[in-house]
Every structure is written in structure tokens, then in C-alpha cells.
Amino acid sequence: MISSDIIRGYTDTMILFIMSRGDSYGYEISKQIKEISEGNYVMKETTLYSALTRLEKNGFIASYSGLHDGRKRTYYKITEAGTAYYNEKCSEWELTKKVIDNFIETQQEE
Amino acid sequence: MISSDIIRGYTDTMILFIMSRGDSYGYEISKQIKEISEGNYVMKETTLYSALTRLEKNGFIASYSGLHDGRKRTYYKITEAGTAYYNEKCSEWELTKKVIDNFIETQQEE
DNA sequence: TTGACATACTACGACAGACGTGGTATTATA
DNA sequence: TATAATACCACGTCTGTCGTAGTATGTCAA
Helix, strand or coil, X not given: CCCHHHHHCCHHHHHHHHHCCCCEEHXXXXXXXXXXXXXXXXXXXXXXXXXXXXXXXXXXXXXXXXXXXXXXXXXXXXXXXHHHHHHHXXXXXXXXXXXXXXXXXXXXXX | CCCHHHHHCCHHHHHXXXXXXXXXXXXXXXXXXHHHCCCCCCCCHHHHHHHHHHHHXXXXXXXXXXXXXXXXXXXXXXXXXXXXXXXXXXXXXXXXXXXXXXXCCCCCCC
């Protein structure tokens, strides 16, 4: 059963995808999302950072402090629970796609 | 450019899809959504009716009263603006799918 | 050296869609 | 006689997203 929140909250999934490939931090994640989406999606800073806070609160990522070129950074690492959650989301996405597709008329150009 | 609201608001699109096939009313739309989604999505009553109100306010559907078996019904008809909006949403969906897919690792069972 | 731009965030509040709860009223069926 | 199905509506809450704004350091060109 699809809940509407599946539709809404894919920011978390995008972030977790990036972190599944290695530890990262806010600013980097932001740039990678833009790149991976080929410029089609740019996550707002506030959206990103509040998502990171939420993900940590839920135990899906864990933070640690770092320093780079004299600048402070907060790095995040995906947890086991985070990986499990990400995998769930991937399955849900496949179902969501199928469902929404049933309500979409694809315009064929000719 | 994809905005997050594209991800969120697909209830409207589902409703408009149904109405693109003919006038309908709340209760009927509800049942059709369940059927078309093969039971994978059941829209909550409040979500549905507030969506109908919003769609009418935005000029995407127009209502008229009807009577059936002694029961009152409010029928809705999709407008030209509604059809245009629906078509836009369909295009956006195709892009959205591509973007999100880039963040999804499909588990292949073997 | 000054000013713009990139880096790396944080605080605060507003908004809107989804949803929970509960209510109204009629008709069908068991 | 009561339970389910039909056909809604009001009201308030929650939460993710976003707008605005601010802090602070490093880089590089004019």
C-alpha cells in the first residue's frame, strides 16, 4: 500500500543514495544531487540541512566533525538502519512508479 | 527544473486523469483510484475532497449538482485549463521518473 | 586591498498538502 | 432492526519544503 508520504519525501532517499557511496557532508551532497540529476533538480539548502537533521534524529545517518582547509565540516555516515531504509524506499519507488504510470497519458510526438 | 512539489502533489493528477475520461464525483473517483492502482493506493476521503475543492478553486474542474436515487451528488467536469495542467503534469512525471531513477539502486533478484 | 564568489553551514517562521477524528444524511440488504 | 454502502463536510494537526536572513572562512582577480 502506497502512502502519500512515499510520494512526498524523496529528498531523504537522494541523500542516502549519495551517502551509500561514501561519507559526505552537506555542501558536497548538494552539489552531487545537482550533478546526478543532470541539473534537473537542485535541492534547497534549508531542505537539505533539515533533511540531514531529520535523518540523524531517525538514526539513518551519524555525524562526526571534520576540518578541511581551516573550515569546519560536519560529515555524515550512513548507518545500517539507513541502508535498510534506503533499500525499502527503492522497492517502494518501483511500486510508486507503476501506480502513478497508470494515471499518466504519455504524449507521443510524431 | 523539478520542484519538490512535483513529487508531492500527484493526487490532483490522479483525479484529473479520471475526469479526463468523463465527469465524475467524489465517491466514484475514490473507488476508481483504488481500482486503477490495483489496490496499491487508497486516497483518504479528506485528501480527496480537499483536492477537489482546490482543483475547482484553481479552475481545473467545474462542479454542478446532480441527483441519483434520491441522493445528492456534486459532479465535476474537467476544464480546458485542467486538461492543460494534466498534460503538463504528465510531462513532468516523465522527467521526475528519470531523475529519481538516478538515485535508486534496483535490487535484482536472481 | 577590496570586493566578489565559493565554501559550509544555522535560525526562524510561513505555507500547503495530507491526514485523523468525527459528524450528517440517505438508501440498500440481511 | 441494524449494518453497510453511499455521499459528503468541518476542523484541527502534522510535517516537509521553502523563503529570508545571518555567520564565518578561504580564494582570486582587479
